[in-house]
Amino acid sequence: MNFEKLQVWQRSVTLSAALYKGLSELRDFSFRDQITRSGLSIPSNIAEGMTRRTDKEKIHFLVVARSSCAELRTQVYLGIDIGYIHAKLGKQWLEETREISAMINGLMVKLQNND
Template identity: 60%
Template sequence: MNFEKLEVWKRAARLSADVYKKTAYLKDFGFRDQLTRSSLSVPSNIAEGMTRESNKERLRFLDISRSSLAEARTQIYIGIDISYIDKNIGAQWINETIELSKMLTALKSKIKFDS
């Protein structure tokens, strides 16, 4: 399956790019790097998983993507609380991580059903 055609991959890549752009000003490099790494992990693992031969491997990488979404969401909540991330932007990102997680769950179900 061509991962570039997956809406979940497209949206995850856009979220990651947005996180990079909107946190570039942060001087707390540890926080910024952790958040950008977790957000970058999502589309990267979708891409890697969807190019694997076996469904078992695909599902494993989609699980990693979903876990990275939870990690990023946690960091976003903290970023909002410590005023690193604007509340409105953070709320948008949190909603997007929730939607992406649902999309990954649906994709996993489709892969399981098709096998």
């Protein structure tokens, strides 16, 4: 399966880029680094997983991607609370992480049903 054709990968790449752009002026470098790493981890793990040979290996990396999505969602909540992320933008990012997580779940189910 070509990961580049997966909508979940494409959307997570777009989200990751949006995080970098949206937080480019943030002077708290450790927070910015952590949240952008979480965002970057999602498409990276999808890509790595989907290039593995077995469905079990693919699912493992999708679990990691889904966990990174949850980590990112937590950081967005915190960023909103401390004023680093505007509420409107943060809500968009939160919704996108929820949808990406659901898409990852769907892909995992599809792979599990291949057995």
